[in-house]
Amino acid sequence: MPSPWNVIVIVALCLAALAALVLLVRHLRRRREVRVATAREDDARGTYAFVINPSKPGAEMARTFIREYCDEHHIVDPIILDTQLDKDGGVCAREALDRGAQVVVACGGDGTVRTVARTMAGSGLAMGIVPIGTGNLFARNIGIPVGNLNAAMAVATSRGSRTVDAGFVQMLDSRTPEYKHRFLIVAGAGFDADMIDDTDPRLKKSISWMAYFVGAVKHLFQQKAKGTVQFVDDTGETHRQPDLEFRTVMAGNCGQIPGFSLMPEARFDDGLLDFEMIDTSGGVIGWMSLFGDVVHQTVVKKAKGSPLSFNSTIEQFEGRQATLELEKPQTVQVDGDIIGKSRHLRFGIDPRALIVRVPELPEGDVTGVIQPIRETGQKPEVVG
Ligand SMILES: [Mg+2]
Numbered sequence: 001m002p003s004p005w006n007v008i009v010i011v012a013l014c015l016a017a018l019a020a021l022v023l024l025v026r027h028l029r030r031r032r033e034v035r036v037a038t039a040r041e042d043d044a045r046g047t048y049a050f051v052i053n054p055s056k057p058g059a060e061m062a063r064t065f066i067r068e069y070c071d072e073h074h075i076v077d078p079i080i081l082d083t084q085l086d087k088d089g090g091v092c093a094r095e096a097l098d099r100g101a102q103v104v105v106a107c108g109g110d111g112t113v114r115t116v117a118r119t120m121a122g123s124g125l126a127m128g129i130v131p132i133g134t135g136n137l138f139a140r141n142i143g144i145p146v147g148n149l150n151a152a153m154a155v156a157t158s159r160g161s162r163t164v165d166a167g168f169v170q171m172l173d174s175r176t177p178e179y180k181h182r183f184l185i186v187a188g189a190g191f192d193a194d195m196i197d198d199t200d201p202r203l204k205k206s207i208s209w210m211a212y213f214v215g216a217v218k219h220l221f222q223q224k225a226k227g228t229v230q231f232v233d234d235t236g237e238t239h240r241q242p243d244l245e246f247r248t249v250m251a252g253n254c255g256q257i258p259g260f261s262l263m264p265e266a267r268f269d270d271g272l273l274d275f276e277m278i279d280t281s282g283g284v285i286g287w288m289s290l291f292g293d294v295v296h297q298t299v300v301k302k303a304k305g306s307p308l309s310f311n312s313t314i315e316q317f318e319g320r321q322a323t324l325e326l327e328k329p330q331t332v333q334v335d336g337d338i339i340g341k342s343r344h345l346r347f348g349i350d351p352r353a354l355i356v357r358v359p360e361l362p363e364g365d366v367t368g369v370i371q372p373i374r375e376t377g378q379k380p381e382v383v384g
Contacts, residue, residue, distance in 0.1 A: 033151035033359075040322075042073050043159045046103050049079035049096030050130070051116050052091050053108030056134040057205065062107050062149060066130070070155045083108070083340040089115030097123065103357070105156045109133015110185060110368055114335040118182040121166040126359040128156025134208045135336065138184045141254035141268065143359055155359050162361055163352035164268045165252045169334055172344040183253065183334035184354075186262065189324060190248035191278070192331035209258060220287055224279070225249075227326035227343075233319045234272055248277045249324060251347035261298040265318070269302040271351035274303065275322050277315040286311035322347045 081092040091289035105128035106116035131139040145151035168180035199215030255263025266274040280286030289312040298308035303316040
């Protein structure tokens with residue numbers, strides 16, 4: 001039997017190896033980002049607008065950096081707009097377009113990106129992202145450098161974009177049933193939204209996304225949602241599931257969160273949403289089993305629960321649309337923003353509606369080679 005000292009030494013060596021691996025991954029990522037920043041071809045010919053969320057801790061530093069970067073890279077007269085309580089990213093982006101902006105860059109967290117995308121989707125013009133939020137999940141999913149302003153600005157202000165799908169939720173029992181609440185990452189109704197609603201924003205600023213766990217605890221044992229779910233698959237066929245009970249229903253455009261994969265098979269450019277219907281039973285054991293499911297699908301990279309789980313289910317379905325008719329109103333969230341409560345919801349997707357400047361282009365995506373703005377002296381239909 002190994003002595004306690006041997007065990008301590010082995011554990012210490014394992015921790016040191018893990019720390020070295022993390023540092024190596026960070027170093028490689030940083031090198032790649034520097035390479036991206038230096039290899040990009042500046043595109044200073046257009047009118048740029050930057051929509052900044054001033055409530056973010058890094059906002060003032062980002063503002064100064066953006067001004068200096070624009071000066072250095074000959075980006076003339078950038079439009080800089082701040083979001084306000086009654087003027088979100090979407091309103092700022094609309095103002096920027098009205099003032100002649102051809103590229104609108106969202107500088108904030110996922111909320112700012114989501115609201116700017118609401119205006120930019122379908123506009124035919126590109127948006128950029130300079131992540132200064134806490135989660136920055138969409139930026140991470142799409143490969144935009146996080147925590148490196150120089151690399152993020154290099155991506156946002158140089159040519160090379162890809163088209164991505166833009167999800168939406170309609171609250172059919174609201175006063176504006178046709179209004180599309182945009183999302184780029186995940187929207188959901190039930191437990192996930194209640195958890196977000198009960199997460200302290202001050203705690204989120206200090207411990208980032210871990211704060212959601214604190215919010216989750218308050219809702220572990222609440223009543224489940226009940227109702228009918230109707231999915232439309234990729235062929236247009238409808239599948240109706242009545243009398244369902246579940247903790248949460250989520251619709252994902254991309255599904256990676258730090259350390260885990262919520263929806264391993266979600267792709268943000270396949271024109272489909274990945275739906276997940278999650279249920280647990282048996283109190284804490286059910287939630288632990290669900291955690292095991294998430295770890296399992298993160299490891300195997302497949303939308304599939306763990307074979308060891310017995311008190312939790314994750315039903316997954318890929319499709320164009322889902323409609324929920326619920327017995328009681330449930331809290332609804334889009335990319336971490338609460339939009340209210342609803343009993344009648346529709347999740348849908350606008351395929352490839354959004355053009356986003358990214359560091360690496362997929363093969364066959366043509367937006368990156370479209371004529372740069374103003375080269376022909378005319379505003380082009382699509383700006384890469
Ligand atoms: Mg998809």
